[in-house]
Amino acid sequence: MTENLYPAFGILLVDDEPAWLRSLSLTLESSAGITNTSLCQDSRQVLGLLDGGGIGLVLLDLTMPHLSGEEVLKEISERHPAVAVIVISGLNQVETAVRCMKSGAFDYFVKTDEEDRIVGGVLRAVRMMELQRENLEMSSRLVSGELRHPEAFTGIVTGDRSMLALFSYVEAVAKSPQPLLITGESGVGKELVARAAHRLSGCRGKLVTVNVAGLDDTVFADTLFGHVRGAFTGAEQARRGMVEEAADGTLFLDEIGDLSIPSQVKLLRLLQEGEYFPLGSDLPKRLRARVIVATHQDLPAREGTGAFRRDLYYRLRTHQVHVPPLRERRGDIPLLLDHFLEEAARDLGKKKPTPPQGLAQFLSTYGFPGNVRELKAMVYDAVSVHRDRMLSMDSFVKAVERAAPQAGGAPSPAPRQNPFSGFAELPTFGDAAGFLVMEALERAGGNQTLAARLLGISQPALSKRLKMLKG
Template sequence: MSQNLYPPFCILLVDDEPAWLRSLSLTLERSAGITNILTCQDSREVKDIITSRNVGLILLDLTMPHVSGEDLLTMIAEQHPETTTIVISGMNQLETAVRCMRLGAFDYFVKTVEEDRLVGGVLRAIRMLELQRENHEMSSRVLTGSLRHPEAFAAIITANQAMHAIFSYVEAVAVSPQPLLITGESGVGKELLARATHLLSGCAGPLVAVNVAGLDDTVFADTLFGHLKGAFTGADHQRRGMIEEAADGTLFLDEIGDLSIPSQIKLLRLLQEGEYFPLGSDRPKRLKARIIVATHHDLAQKEADGRFRRDLFYRLRTHHVQVPPLRERKEDIPLLLDYFLGKVAHSLGKKKPTPPRELAQLLATYSFPGNVRELKAMIYDAVSVHRDHILSMDTFLRGIGQPDSSPVATAPEGNPFSCLERLPSFSEATELLVSEAITRAKGNQTIAARLLGISQPALSKRLKLAREQEE
């Protein structure tokens, strides 16, 4: 966010009463954390200000000398339709309000209205503008298919199209103040995406990561909100919460799916109100950090089961990315293998070993339930015991174990023959199975034998017998 101002576009307050401008500015800053504010007492200057500054929202008085509010409203609607206008008038007249709405005003308030209603209307307008800009940004990314800041994703090694689409989405929503929900299995790299989002946000503050799994409600509140001295037994001194530590930056809450219901209520209130109370304090503090959350749980299912609040679920998934598991992006395995071999060898003070040519093919036959984290652990183990020039495959074979025995996805009840009208003979089925294994292993008999769950000599014997029968 540019210079830590909120929102990223200017809000222009136009009124010929300087006292009202000061009062409204303070109200918006104190009640909603809105700091990107310009004021204008001379309505004749409005046109030049809109042209020269990034004005997204105008709060406009109607009764002013020189150029009236209604004339300005007409000009803004005709020449700057991308700019939203809220009319704040001293007149409580229905006809005037209707006329302003017809001229293009987003909303109409009377100056004597309660502060909360006025601030709520301003926040609604800001949110609408943010969504419009985010949609435009995402549409632009989809059309161009390119990243403006690929360096932000340098830590994520991938050639997968779905991952690059996620990068484009993250780049588009990185500057949004709304929460980002990152879901995916354990080990897919959710924290790396959170770090990339923080880098792209332009926030001057730090990224503060908190794993909330296993935190009871009291510890969760103390961790996030902090406490005053004497707030509870043992609170010998004041402690800043993680929200305050992440001021002007990003607060990353990992394993959000493990939060208890009472803690979910506290998080929801924080997101809704934009403020919190340190334990033992009756004075609220403003939330000044972007919130990113991550989980390996299926939050939609947890919500349906009543284990996760629906209102919090929909609040968190304003922006959402689902990171695919490694088994769905196997083209990344050779890249990750090369990257981790170099990184692990360097950390161990060894020369980068040369992997066997068939190692990447072997790894591609494995489903990697632990995803990228599991692959990295395998490589670390292999390099740790490595001695010769060529990396041994023994560590990987032990890590992979037996071939995956999951049912065939397209076959009813896991039986690939149940949908066939005529069953193949035993020899036909064996020949087809061996042929498919050889194709998947790209001709490598060792890997094909592993896929079939037999030894390499046994496979060679079957292939030799098949050739003799053909002759």
């Protein structure tokens, strides 16, 4: 199996000295993990290689036979303006550097500069090119609004427009090496979004999930970075960390908002430097995985109180999606209900039951503080005790009644307008009861059984009320 190359576009190294080319190539690979490089010793071949496509960055020497580096730079600027050029020359001349920058060079270095300075300049150019390509990709996909790979989202049952827009965004940024931040309440399906992003990323490695909530600093570092033998008491053997397990794949860190400040510092270094140290080791290892993080916490609020580092927050939010709660996409409830009925019946070895008429309407009146996870639990509980062909609504009603006293801390919809504010005189109790009955029937879609449950009365009592209204 071929190794994934980094970056996604090629980097062409041009110099007539083969020893320098090999040295620079090895330095870029060992210091920055850059492996997608090509070597060229003849400056006359550069434009032909660029015409073939796939090259995004050129590292160019100036003093070469046949065509000088400055001539090649001018030709690249005219024929391939989207290709960035970094000049790495043996000449330390200010006038030459100024001419190159005016001709379109991204940066200028001297071969005698420190390796870290040259590597840093190459990484800056790579990140600039990546951002440019991401912006173009996102613009084209978001404008079209069409998913190229809808199969990646088959695990998420929805027909909501906000969710479909979220899918388009995730598909657009899936191949980006920058972190992806997924926010949303517990139970909305943040891990499913992370799995979809991993499938779309093209990474050949696996998705490694780590829930970091409750991990102290030492356990966090050991879990992510691993340790060498003898790093601490009891470390009799070396252990690979989750970062290494996710190499060439995706590292998904869930509940990132609960990290301690010392652990946040370690994560920030991992993301900024692209390297980490296993516990007890002085030799750094390169980060070779895409990082996706998720949280149900309000990170801006935690950052405002000092509980979350500002620099880490802005590092994580390069790409960000918010998964809306179920109460904001009630149209998905019938779809999810049918999906979970089929799934529960299959898992429990039963025939899929027929839901009672009005069940979806009844569930749509509930706020679901536990979101999709809560709905799934309701369905599994109802199917597990199901006996007849028609599914009983009692299990759902009891679940809602049990949850009602505990839902005080859950987010609630905006308060409804006073229904009597338009009346010059207050209605009588009889009139108010009539208004309440008609509202319940409207919400229940004309289903009297469901309307009676919404009102907390029996169906005979509702029928009596209706007869009184008609009279």
